[in-house]
Amino acid sequence: MSPSAPAVLGRLRARTLRLAELVATPLVPADYIDLFDPLRSGADLRGRLVAVRPETRDSATLVIRPGRGWLPHVPGQYVRIGVDVDGVRLWRAYSVTSPLDEPGGHITVTVKAIPGGVVSNHLVHHARPGTVLQLDQATGEFVLPTTAPTKILFITAGSGITPVMGMLRNAVHELDDVVLVHSAPTEADVIFRREIRALAATGRIRLVEKHTDRDGMVDVDELARLVPDLAERESWACGPTGMLDVLEQHFADQGLADRLHTERFRPAVFVTGEGGTVTFDRTDTTVEADGATPILDAGEAAGVLMPSGCRMGICFGCVVPLRSGAVRDLRDGAVTTAAEGDGVLVQTCISAAAGPCHIDV
Amino acid sequence: MTALQKKAHNPIAHLTEQDVTDLGLELDALREQIIASRGASDAAYIRKVITFQRRLELVSRGILLFSLFPPAWIAGTTGLSISKILENMEIGHNVMHGQWDWMRDPKIHSTSWEWDLASPSAMWKHSHNQIHHTFTNVLGRDNDLGYGIMRVDEDQRWSPFFLGQPLWNFLNACLFEYGIAAYDLEIGKVLKGRKDKALFRTELKAVWAKVKRQATRDYIVHPLLSGPSALSTLAANVTANLVRNLWTHSVIMCGHFPSGIETFTKHSIDGETRGEWYLRQMLGAGNISGGPSTHMLTGNLSFQIEHHLYPDMPSNKYAEIAPQVQALFERYGLTYTTGPLLKQLGSAWAQVVRLSLPNDFFAHAGSAVATAPTTLVRKMTRGEQRSELPAAA
Ligand SMILES: Cc1cc2nc3c(=O)[nH]c(=O)nc-3n(C[C@H](O)[C@H](O)[C@H](O)COP(=O)(O)OP(=O)(O)OC[C@H]3O[C@@H](n4cnc5c(N)ncnc54)[C@H](O)[C@@H]3O)c2cc1C
Ligand code: FES
Numbered sequence: 001m002s003p004s005a006p007a008v009l010g011r012l013r014a015r016t017l018r019l020a021e022l023v024a025t026p027l028v029p030a031d032y033i034d035l036f037d038p039l040r041s042g043a044d045l046r047g048r049l050v051a052v053r054p055e056t057r058d059s060a061t062l063v064i065r066p067g068r069g070w071l072p073h074v075p076g077q078y079v080r081i082g083v084d085v086d087g088v089r090l091w092r093a094y095s096v097t098s099p100l101d102e103p104g105g106h107i108t109v110t111v112k113a114i115p116g117g118v119v120s121n122h123l124v125h126h127a128r129p130g131t132v133l134q135l136d137q138a139t140g141e142f143v144l145p146t147t148a149p150t151k152i153l154f155i156t157a158g159s160g161i162t163p164v165m166g167m168l169r170n171a172v173h174e175l176d177d178v179v180l181v182h183s184a185p186t187e188a189d190v191i192f193r194r195e196i197r198a199l200a201a202t203g204r205i206r207l208v209e210k211h212t213d214r215d216g217m218v219d220v221d222e223l224a225r226l227v228p229d230l231a232e233r234e235s236w237a238c239g240p241t242g243m244l245d246v247l248e249q250h251f252a253d254q255g256l257a258d259r260l261h262t263e264r265f266r267p268a269v270f271v272t273g274e275g276g277t278v279t280f281d282r283t284d285t286t287v288e289a290d291g292a293t294p295i296l297d298a299g300e301a302a303g304v305l306m307p308s309g310c311r312m313g314i315c316f317g318c319v320v321p322l323r324s325g326a327v328r329d330l331r332d333g334a335v336t337t338a339a340e341g342d343g344v345l346v347q348t349c350i351s352a353a354a355g356p357c358h359i360d361v
Numbered sequence: 362m363t364a365l366q367k368k369a370h371n372p373i374a375h376l377t378e379q380d381v382t383d384l385g386l387e388l389d390a391l392r393e394q395i396i397a398s399r400g401a402s403d404a405a406y407i408r409k410v411i412t413f414q415r416r417l418e419l420v421s422r423g424i425l426l427f428s429l430f431p432p433a434w435i436a437g438t439t440g441l442s443i444s445k446i447l448e449n450m451e452i453g454h455n456v457m458h459g460q461w462d463w464m465r466d467p468k469i470h471s472t473s474w475e476w477d478l479a480s481p482s483a484m485w486k487h488s489h490n491q492i493h494h495t496f497t498n499v500l501g502r503d504n505d506l507g508y509g510i511m512r513v514d515e516d517q518r519w520s521p522f523f524l525g526q527p528l529w530n531f532l533n534a535c536l537f538e539y540g541i542a543a544y545d546l547e548i549g550k551v552l553k554g555r556k557d558k559a560l561f562r563t564e565l566k567a568v569w570a571k572v573k574r575q576a577t578r579d580y581i582v583h584p585l586l587s588g589p590s591a592l593s594t595l596a597a598n599v600t601a602n603l604v605r606n607l608w609t610h611s612v613i614m615c616g617h618f619p620s621g622i623e624t625f626t627k628h629s630i631d632g633e634t635r636g637e638w639y640l641r642q643m644l645g646a647g648n649i650s651g652g653p654s655t656h657m658l659t660g661n662l663s664f665q666i667e668h669h670l671y672p673d674m675p676s677n678k679y680a681e682i683a684p685q686v687q688a689l690f691e692r693y694g695l696t697y698t699t700g701p702l703l704k705q706l707g708s709a710w711a712q713v714v715r716l717s718l719p720n721d722f723f724a725h726a727g728s729a730v731a732t733a734p735t736t737l738v739r740k741m742t743r744g745e746q747r748s749e750l751p752a753a754a
């Protein structure tokens with residue numbers, strides 16, 4: 001029996017690939033193809049910034065053409081974006097605000113520049129169309145269930161409107177009864193103001209728009225007044241930590257904890273004080289290290305097999321990924337932090353714990 | 362090569378302990394200033410060099426598919442040689458030093474980079490970054506000092522074997538990429554039975570695998586892809602590798618071997634302070650003067666002094682700090698060794714030749730030189746340099 005056509009093609013493909021690898025060694029073929037087509041399928045996921053549209057004075061929407069490997073997101077999910085700021089690659093999460101059928105296969109995220117924020121200010125004020133950004137596939141649990149509940153409440157504040165906007169843009173016509181309680185400091189600060197007002201005007205949603213500079217924060221009593229049928233609704237909330245903490249407490253007190261879904265934008269605050277607990281994940285070893293002991297020494301003292309070299313900060317033989325937490329560069333006091341999944345590479349011989357941290361060794 | 366500690370005239374005798382401490386502080390401050398200034402334009406620089414090198418390689422190899430035509434052979438071979446030199450020097454060597462790790466780009470990172478050379482990155486990083494850069498020019502510790510087959514120190518006993526060292530050095534230059542691999546394998550130690558056998562076998566396997574892949578690419582796959590031009594493409598690839606070998610060997614010889622550069626005795630660095638470490642780097646390296654293309658093709662190792670002071674500083678910053686470093690040398694009364702490539706190379710080769718002969722050879726033959734004995738001694742000792750064999754930079 002002769003082999004089937006797909007099998008032959010498959011083998012041919014595998015051979016071509018092997019040949020390409022031989023031709024390209026010690027690099028891989030992708031390193032050369034990336035020079036010409038960084039967005040092709042099979043490449044590391046990237047996206048090209050197509051446009052930056054100002055929303056309010058401190059926020060803007062980025063229109064991104066994702067690479068061909070992009071998988072459709074679920075509205076409400078976020079995408080991790082790697083952007084080079086002053087030459088340094090920094091990753092941040094942003095909720096997808098575009099519907100699934102955005103023209104051109106584009107996706108959008110909407111970023112609010114926070115005071116002192118490195119990435120958000122760069123994206124809002126300095127990002128240039130044409131720039132290639134690093135992307136991860138969209139992920140996140142802050143989404144509507146497959147069969148949407150009949151009565152929905154969205155509680156958002158500031159840039160917390162973004163994941164909700166993603167859901168509304170995609171499926172508002174399929175939702176029967178939506179209440180959106182949204183707060184922002186002033187009218188001018190309301191991101192997507194015209195769009196949500198239009199949705200309210202056509203009766204798609206009931207909008208409660210609060211301007212906190214004038215009205216103050218919405219507290220739980222006011223919320224109960226504004227949304228009397230709160231207990232009948234499935235709720236999604238996104239906004240500042242304080243607001244979410246209060247809401248979670250309130251829903252729990254009412255026995256409604258499982259009806260509230262929240263999305264937090266702020267990573268846990270790192271204690272960058274004296275030293276901290278260092279966990280070497282792969283070897284499952286935990287040690288207390290003071291702020292003056294290099295992680296390399298702390299690990300070795302605990303019997304962890306640490307890569308090392310010159311032990312004076314020049315050879316990089318000791319570089320390992322910091323999975324999460326904070327370390328301080330003993331040379332200049334600069335603190336490097338990583339959120340879960342970042343895997344920022346650090347030199348253990350000149351870095352001390354600056355709070356609890358997880359090292360990938 | 363007479364170690365600094367044994368010289369009649371000690372070039373750092375005028376420095377007090379406080380001077381050395383101050384020197385260290387000044388150099389630390391300069392480092393901080395430059396590290397803080399790293400930014401988008403530096404990142405753009407290295408990406409541009411990498412993109413240029415890869416395009417040049419693609420185009421050159423493309424042209425070589427038609428290498429049967431002499432103009433194509435010449436253009437392709439030239440392009441490929443330059444591409445390989447850039448890849449090894451300005452890109453590979455510097456990326457593996459961690460000079461670009463601050464960009465946090467996993468594709469341009471010391472832990473992930475693999476270069477177009479026989480020696481696997483991981484092994485080279487160990488012998489180069491950890492041993493050579495830590496023990497720069499310390500006799501008996503910096504394996505780059507002659508590496509067993511060269512006589513690099515006047516105090517090293519002469520034997521007739523060393524008469525051949527100019528030849529060994531030349532052969533090493535021609536086969537430099539394999540020389541580096543052998544060096545990284547610490548063949549010398551292996552022969553003396555001072556290296557763990559199991560480790561050696563693992564490393565040997567890694568080197569052999571890389572050598573095979575590299576050779577298959579340059580000497581089999583690309584020639585075969587060239588069809589009727591197979592033989593001329595083979596010749597082109599051999600030539601490009603040879604050019605790269607000779608060039609990198611020359612650059613590296615210029616870094617530590619020309620006259621004016623000092624070496625240090627084995628125990629002189631025990632308990633060395635930060636300032637003393639800097640001082641050793643300042644005295645143990647030499648620069649090459651020239652224009653931007655010289656700097657680019659030497660991977661900025663034309664700023665060997667600056668590189669040894671700050672091995673992990675982005676290479677494009679060396680030119681920027683060189684005037685400040687030079688001023689520092691002047692203020693502390695130290696000699697900033699530099700010169701054009703050919704002069705430095707000539708000087709380095711003169712050392713190799715001179716040390717291939719017994720110490721007193723010139724003293725006897727050179728009575729014609731009408732110099733006071735002390736000046737002569739100084740001249741000779743100052744000339745003492747260590748032979749920079751593979752992988753020093
Ligand atoms: C799942 C998820 C989705 C997100 N979606 C969006 C989105 O759609 N739009 C958007 O604008 N942002 C969103 N964020 C927040 C975003 O990822 C960044 O945290 C934010 O842009 C700040 O980054 P930065 O580099 O500018 O600030 P940094 O330079 O990292 O921080 C500067 C200072 O601001 C503080 N800070 C950090 N984050 C916040 C914050 N959110 N509010 C106030 N202070 C803060 C820091 O503690 C620090 O003191 C999301 C975050 C997560 C985890
Ligand atoms: S061991 Fe050398 S930099 Fe850490």
